[in-house]
Amino acid sequence: MSGRSYHVTTFGCQMNEHDSERMQGMLASLGYEEAPQRDGADVILFNTCSIRETADSRLVAHLGEAKRLKREQPERIIGVGGCWAQSLKDEVFERFPFVDVAFGPGQIHKLAEFLTSDSITAQGFFDFEGFAGHLPAKRVREFQAWVQISQGCNCNCSYCIVPSTRGREQSRPDTELIAECERLACDGVREVTLLGQNVNSYGRDLRAAGNRSFAELLRAIDRVDGIERIRYTSPHPKDMREDVLAVHAECGAVCEHIHLPLQAGSTRILKAMRRTYSRERYLDRVDLIRRYVPDAAITTDIIVGFPGESEADFAETLEVVDEVGYDSAFTFIFSPRRGTEAAGFDPELLVPHPVKVERIGRLVTLVQRRAAERAQRFVGRRVEVLVEGQSRTDETRLRGRTAHNKTVNFEGTAAPGEFVQVEIESATSTTLAGSERLLSRAV
Numbered sequence: 001m002s003g004r005s006y007h008v009t010t011f012g013c014q015m016n017e018h019d020s021e022r023m024q025g026m027l028a029s030l031g032y033e034e035a036p037q038r039d040g041a042d043v044i045l046f047n048t049c050s051i052r053e054t055a056d057s058r059l060v061a062h063l064g065e066a067k068r069l070k071r072e073q074p075e076r077i078i079g080v081g082g083c084w085a086q087s088l089k090d091e092v093f094e095r096f097p098f099v100d101v102a103f104g105p106g107q108i109h110k111l112a113e114f115l116t117s118d119s120i121t122a123q124g125f126f127d128f129e130g131f132a133g134h135l136p137a138k139r140v141r142e143f144q145a146w147v148q149i150s151q152g153c154n155c156n157c158s159y160c161i162v163p164s165t166r167g168r169e170q171s172r173p174d175t176e177l178i179a180e181c182e183r184l185a186c187d188g189v190r191e192v193t194l195l196g197q198n199v200n201s202y203g204r205d206l207r208a209a210g211n212r213s214f215a216e217l218l219r220a221i222d223r224v225d226g227i228e229r230i231r232y233t234s235p236h237p238k239d240m241r242e243d244v245l246a247v248h249a250e251c252g253a254v255c256e257h258i259h260l261p262l263q264a265g266s267t268r269i270l271k272a273m274r275r276t277y278s279r280e281r282y283l284d285r286v287d288l289i290r291r292y293v294p295d296a297a298i299t300t301d302i303i304v305g306f307p308g309e310s311e312a313d314f315a316e317t318l319e320v321v322d323e324v325g326y327d328s329a330f331t332f333i334f335s336p337r338r339g340t341e342a343a344g345f346d347p348e349l350l351v352p353h354p355v356k357v358e359r360i361g362r363l364v365t366l367v368q369r370r371a372a373e374r375a376q377r378f379v380g381r382r383v384e385v386l387v388e389g390q391s392r393t394d395e396t397r398l399r400g401r402t403a404h405n406k407t408v409n410f411e412g413t414a415a416p417g418e419f420v421q422v423e424i425e426s427a428t429s430t431t432l433a434g435s436e437r438l439l440s441r442a443v
């Protein structure tokens with residue numbers, strides 16, 4: 001008899017991807033196998049996101065298919081986890097009566113409880129509890145891992161739904177995180193990405209108990225044998241301090257890449273967003289980064305069309321983008337989210353949709369031009385690449401990433417998980433291209 005199977009679809013950020021890994025690890029420990037297709041699974045799960053309206057509408061389309069699959073085979077379990085589920089709570093069952101179990105990001109472990117109980121009624125789990133960090137995780141690649149260092153967010157960005165879906169900030173004890181990194185290294189992991197909504201405020205809630213600060217945590221993980229690359233996302237500009245930048249300059253494993261979300265270049269809009277930094281303060285942080293790590297790749301997130309954003313405000317965003325010269329940027333159109341402060345702003349402040357679309361077009365053009373210009377600094381250089389697999393566009397070539405988080409497509413023979421030296425021959429705004437030099441680094 002074949003065993004029970006599951007299928008998970010993940011939306012949203014790395015935090016959700018990691019939560020899905022833990023759902024999968026938990027299901028594997030209950031004896032479930034992964035089904036390649038949704039229609040072949042006994043348990044169909046959606047790990048949802050609600051950051052923008054587009055995320056919501058995409059999910060609703062998927063749920064339509066789940067409804068059909070449930071009708072065809074009523075003993076199937078349909079589960080909905082993540083931020084969208086948390087933001088709607090029990091309303092999920094009213095709007096989507098075919099859902100059997102719904103749970104928020106802090107309640108992943110309840111999925112196992114539900115599947116092993118003999119309950120036949122639909123259940124929702126939405127409390128903010130401790131960590132799911134201890135759950136086993138099924139990693140996509142054996143040499144890369146996410147490590148969740150904190151959960152929740154104590155900021156009040158006026159556009160953002162995350163504080164209401166992930167709760168107050170809570171750090172995981174440093175000793176637990178270092179032990180997790182040591183375990184991962186023993187398991188063959190060479191690159192870790194530390195995850196948190198605001199990673200550089202890590203540890204403040206545990207300071208009284210003598211816990212390490214974020215900078216100290218980075219130093220401790222840098223000392224873990226076998227972990228050769230450390231990344232993290234996202235720091236908040238308000239908390240970006242010299243101690244972290246000194247770690248970048250001094251610790252070999254900490255990558256030369258900093259994601260520093262700008263959101264807007266106008267101090268007036270930043271204030272309305274409640275970001276708690278001004279344009280000047282942000283640019284001052286960029287200067288500081290360049291002083292400590294002159295070659296660092298800096299990437300960012302930007303929102304266009306925030307309520308009240310005038311053409312002059314938007315021009316300031318363009319100026320900052322031009323001045324900083326990001327290596328890449330995620331750009332978003334403002335989307336009002338239920339329960340957030342910005343969703344309640346005077347409708348007169350709303351920027352018409354065509355204006356938002358026109359602005360994001362101009363922004364993307366500038367971002368790409370600056371990123372392409374910045375990328376030329378790598379041409380002619382020999383860079384270290386962690387091989388991830390085949391190139392997505394040409395299967396005779398390999399793909400990997402540099403410490404600067406640049407994707408490189410290259411001619412070579414190395415295996416996934418190996419570090420190789422690649423000579424860069426050309427660069428676009430998004431990728432580098434080159435050839436492997438046979439000097440592969442000893443493991």
Ligand code: SAH
Pocket residue numbers: 051052159160161162196197198234235236261263301302303332333334335336337
């Ligand atoms: N904690 C992270 C952000 C997580 S959300 C941080 O502060 O960096 C990822 C990005 O989505 C944000 O940086 C922001 O640019 C964008 N975003 C969040 N809410 C949004 C909204 N309501 N409309 C448009 N973009 C939004």
Ligand code: SF4
Pocket residue numbers: 153154155156157160161162163197198236
């Ligand atoms: Fe949202 Fe702001 Fe917290 Fe990031 S820092 S998760 S944008 S509230």
Ligand code: F3S
Pocket residue numbers: 011012013014015016048049050051082083084161162165166
């Ligand atoms: Fe991430 Fe989306 Fe939640 S971006 S934190 S999954 S709302």
